[in-house]
Amino acid sequence: TQLLEQSPQFLSIQEGENLTVYCNSSSVFSSLQWYRQEPGEGPVLLVTVVTGGEVKKLKRLTFQFGDARKDSSLHITAAQPGDTGLYLCAGNYNTDKLIFGTGTRLQVFP
Amino acid sequence: KAGVTQTPRYLIKTRGQQVTLSCSPISGHRSVSWYQQTPGQGLQFLFEYFSETQRNKGNFPGRFSGRQFSNSRSEMNVSTLELGDSALYLCASCPAGNTGELFFGEGSRLTVL
Numbered sequence A: 001t002q003l004l005e006q007s008p009q010f011l012s013i014q015e016g017e018n019l020t021v022y023c024n025s026s027s028v029f030s031s032l033q034w035y036r037q038e039p040g041e042g043p044v045l046l047v048t049v050v051t052g053g054e055v056k057k058l059k060r061l062t063f064q065f066g067d068a069r070k071d072s073s074l075h076i077t078a079a080q081p082g083d084t085g086l087y088l089c090a091g092n093y094n095t096d097k098l099i100f101g102t103g104t105r106l107q108v109f110p
Numbered sequence B: 001k002a003g004v005t006q007t008p009r010y011l012i013k014t015r016g017q018q019v020t021l022s023c024s025p026i027s028g029h030r031s032v033s034w035y036q037q038t039p040g041q042g043l044q045f046l047f048e049y050f051s052e053t054q055r056n057k058g059n060f061p062g063r064f065s066g067r068q069f070s071n072s073r074s075e076m077n078v079s080t081l082e083l084g085d086s087a088l089y090l091c092a093s094c095p096a097g098n099t100g101e102l103f104f105g106e107g108s109r110l111t112v113l
Helices: none
Strands: A004-007 A010-014 A019-025 A031-037 A044-049 A055-058 A061-065 A071-076 A085-092 A098-100 A104-109 B005-007 B010-013 B019-024 B031-038 B042-050 B053-057 B064-068 B074-078 B087-094 B108-112
Touching: A004 A085, A010 A019, A019 A085, A019 A104, A031 A071, A044 A055, A044 A061, A071 A085, A085 B042, A098 B042, B005 B087, B019 B087, B019 B108, B031 B074, B042 B064, B042 B074, B053 B064, B074 B087
Parallel strands: A010 A104, B010 B108
Antiparallel strands: A004 A019, A019 A071, A031 A044, A031 A085, A055 A061, A061 A071, A085 A098, A085 A104, B005 B019, B019 B074, B031 B042, B031 B087, B042 B053, B064 B074, B087 B108
16 A cells, blocks of 8 residues: 655656655654655665654755655755656655655656 | 675566575665565565564565575565566665665666566
């Protein structure tokens, strides 16, 4: 059973545009992670958020954890071709294992 | 230090065969998790091993099995392969529990014909 839904599923934008990716669940998570996966590679961790309402910034990427710890968002400002990849959220809940979201495939064209 | 190493990177099998995939975690990492990634289902958790013991298991049939050795290296086996087993199999290691940062290998891409 997939507990984490991500939207949109696909996103194609031009360089310089802004975008937001969403990760939603009906369950409360104790923490949530965002990963990026590039073709031919495994996912790489971008950030971990733990506290409801928490906001973290990583250069042009802004991550937010919902107040109720059931949702999260990733906002990219002035996207670049190097941001292209599959973005995955992953939640940790009480079974001591990470559940991954459905993924958002981002393509940024120069 | 060296990252997570998975072998083989690519393999082709036919229905009914079995396959064994190998994963060498980052030195010092004791937890190894396996995931199946397909376009339709995304990343699905298979199982996690810690100190040679299976600690968590996902919702996969018994054809999927794994083990971990004393040096933390892990193998997973899929028996009686089906077409639907075609996927990228990812191994991830973590220093302790698998809810911290996961370090993934590049994966083993299995094609079942």
